[in-house]
Amino acid sequence: MRLPLKYRLYYTAGKYLPFLKLKPPEVDRKAALHLRPGRNSLLTWEKRETGELVLSVPTNHHPKRMTKWVSKWFRFPEARHVELDEVGGFVWELCDGTHTVEAIVQKTGHEYKMNRREAEVSVTMFLQMLHQRNFIGFYKRVGKKS
Amino acid sequence: MKRTDDDKQEPLEPEEVAGTPTVEKAITVVGWQGVRCNLPPDWNVTGFSMDRESGYLRVDSPGEGSLTVQIRWTDAAKPEVKTFYHVLAPHFRRWLRRPPPLPPKVDLKANLEKFLKDITKQAKKSGEKLEASTKSEKEEGENSERRAMNFSWTGNGRGQGKIWYCSRCNRVLVAQVLGLGREQNAIASIASRLFSSLEDHSTNGYDLWALYDLQVEIPEGFRLASQKLLSGYIQLVFQRGAERIVVDRWGLANVTLKKFSLKDWFTNHANVALKRFSVTETTEEGHERIRYVGKLTPLTRLRAVREAKLSLRNVPSCYEAETWHCPESNKIYAIQVWRHARSLDVWDEVVRRCVCH
Numbered sequence: 001m002r003l004p005l006k007y008r009l010y011y012t013a014g015k016y017l018p019f020l021k022l023k024p025p026e027v028d029r030k031a032a033l034h035l036r037p038g039r040n041s042l043l044t045w046e047k048r049e050t051g052e053l054v055l056s057v058p059t060n061h062h063p064k065r066m067t068k069w070v071s072k073w074f075r076f077p078e079a080r081h082v083e084l085d086e087v088g089g090f091v092w093e094l095c096d097g098t099h100t101v102e103a104i105v106q107k108t109g110h111e112y113k114m115n116r117r118e119a120e121v122s123v124t125m126f127l128q129m130l131h132q133r134n135f136i137g138f139y140k141r142v143g144k145k146s
Numbered sequence: 147m148k149r150t151d152d153d154k155q156e157p158l159e160p161e162e163v164a165g166t167p168t169v170e171k172a173i174t175v176v177g178w179q180g181v182r183c184n185l186p187p188d189w190n191v192t193g194f195s196m197d198r199e200s201g202y203l204r205v206d207s208p209g210e211g212s213l214t215v216q217i218r219w220t221d222a223a224k225p226e227v228k229t230f231y232h233v234l235a236p237h238f239r240r241w242l243r244r245p246p247p248l249p250p251k252v253d254l255k256a257n258l259e260k261f262l263k264d265i266t267k268q269a270k271k272s273g274e275k276l277e278a279s280t281k282s283e284k285e286e287g288e289n290s291e292r293r294a295m296n297f298s299w300t301g302n303g304r305g306q307g308k309i310w311y312c313s314r315c316n317r318v319l320v321a322q323v324l325g326l327g328r329e330q331n332a333i334a335s336i337a338s339r340l341f342s343s344l345e346d347h348s349t350n351g352y353d354l355w356a357l358y359d360l361q362v363e364i365p366e367g368f369r370l371a372s373q374k375l376l377s378g379y380i381q382l383v384f385q386r387g388a389e390r391i392v393v394d395r396w397g398l399a400n401v402t403l404k405k406f407s408l409k410d411w412f413t414n415h416a417n418v419a420l421k422r423f424s425v426t427e428t429t430e431e432g433h434e435r436i437r438y439v440g441k442l443t444p445l446t447r448l449r450a451v452r453e454a455k456l457s458l459r460n461v462p463s464c465y466e467a468e469t470w471h472c473p474e475s476n477k478i479y480a481i482q483v484w485r486h487a488r489s490l491d492v493w494d495e496v497v498r499r500c501v502c503h
Contacts, residue, residue, distance in 0.1 A: 029210070030210045033210060050404070051401075051404075085401065086401050086404075087398060087401060102210075112397070112398050112400070112401070112476060113397075113475055113476035113477075114378070114397055114398070114476075115188075115190065115358045115359050115397075116188045116190065116208045117188075117190035117192075117208070117358065118358060118377045118378060118397060121377045122377040122378060125377070
């Protein structure tokens with residue numbers, strides 16, 4: 001889920017030109033906990049017997065002719081692999097667009113007997129990291145049909 | 147087993163897990179720098195200070211709740227400005243065998259007015275109007291050792307609190323519960339729970355340190371030297387002269403113990419090389435326990451002195467440690483003690499007073 005260009009420019013300017021004092025708006029914690037993380041549909045994953053999970057991230061899914069030729073010539077791998085530990089794998093499997101961040105926090109805390117705060121901090125940090133790498137996007141449920 | 151996003155799982159509605167407690171318990175016990183209180187389940191410490199003489203503690207309600215408990219304390223006997231006289235006077239008093247002077251009389255009303263003035267000032271800056279009300283001073287506690295005043299305020303939010311002076315520990319303590327304007331009943335309920343359980347000193351000579359499911363009592367003479375509060379790992383280090391107690395707690399024990407044995411895990415994380423110490427492995431109440439006991443080498447003693455900022459008081463000569471796995475709370479605990487030969491019962495008492503589930 002990409003931000004509109006207007007906001008992207010605004011945040012980039014704020015990041016590299018600090019004297020403009022452009023700060024991103026404060027994120028409402030309540031709203032953030034109600035977002036639903038969903039996986040990038042280009043990724044595939046494999047679960048090992050040990051509980052670890054290996055993600056396959058395609059390196060270039062829309063290659064130009066030149067890139068395609070170069071990668072073929074140099075035998076670049078078509079996908080890179082990211083290994084998630086057992087807890088990471090558990091959270092990843094819950095990122096299906098139906099669970100909210102709040103539900104994932106609760107479920108992870110319950111599964112691994114973690115304190116609520118610890119579970120919230122670790123799950124939100126992990127989701128943030130996945131989002132930065134474009135492995136997941138956040139959805140907001142808009143209007144529920146009866 | 148290769149999966150893609152198309153493999154749908156049983157959707158789990160948030161409502162199904164919303165009421166599921168992470169660890170089932172009736173209360174949350176919070177203990178920090180001698181201050182202890184009981185709060186509803188899953189409340190967590192979100193802010194604290196390292197200083198024992200004057201500091202603060204903040205505890206937040208779980209999830210989407212907006213209630214907060216703030217506790218501030220100051221040592222009434224501590225001078226506001228410390229001069230050369232204040233450094234030397236205790237030594238001369240000890241040398242001349244004179245008793246320490248009585249602490250100055252604390253004006254609770256003035257302290258409360260100052261506190262309310264500060265929060266009014268802050269509210270004014272954000273353009274809100276604050277109305278405060280105070281109640282008269284009364285005596286509380288065993289042997290009427292406390293003088294206390296209740297107060298409350300309303301603005302954009304709402305707060306209900308109490309200020310007291312304890313003649314036994316010489317602390318002035320301000321505790322308040324904050325929340326939104328509409329949460330009057332919730333604030334009152336938490337405040338009554340807080341004020342009925344709040345203590346500012348220990349009664350048995352052991353300070354309670356309790357946060358994030360870790361609950362341990364440490365002898366009063368030990369001071370918190372450093373802490374690490376990470377998600378899944380907590381470390382508290384206490385010092386008394388060159389003596390040291392290190393309390394570690396690791397979460398996700400079931401994941402960790404798939405890769406390492408408890409012994410290997412502790413050997414990798416202990417602050418000393420454990421080869422020289424005698425090892426005893428036991429199982430108590432279903433908890434696998436490993437205990438290490440031994441004498442410190444001269445080099446390790448020197449290292450302990452260096453880590454205690456060259457303090458030569460209570461130079462440790464013995465090392466004792468115990469690590470155990472608690473399957474009920476899915477945690478690994480470890481308590482390490484570097485102690486002087488005289489402090490025989492420190493380690494036993496600390497291990498006995500550590501609650502794991």
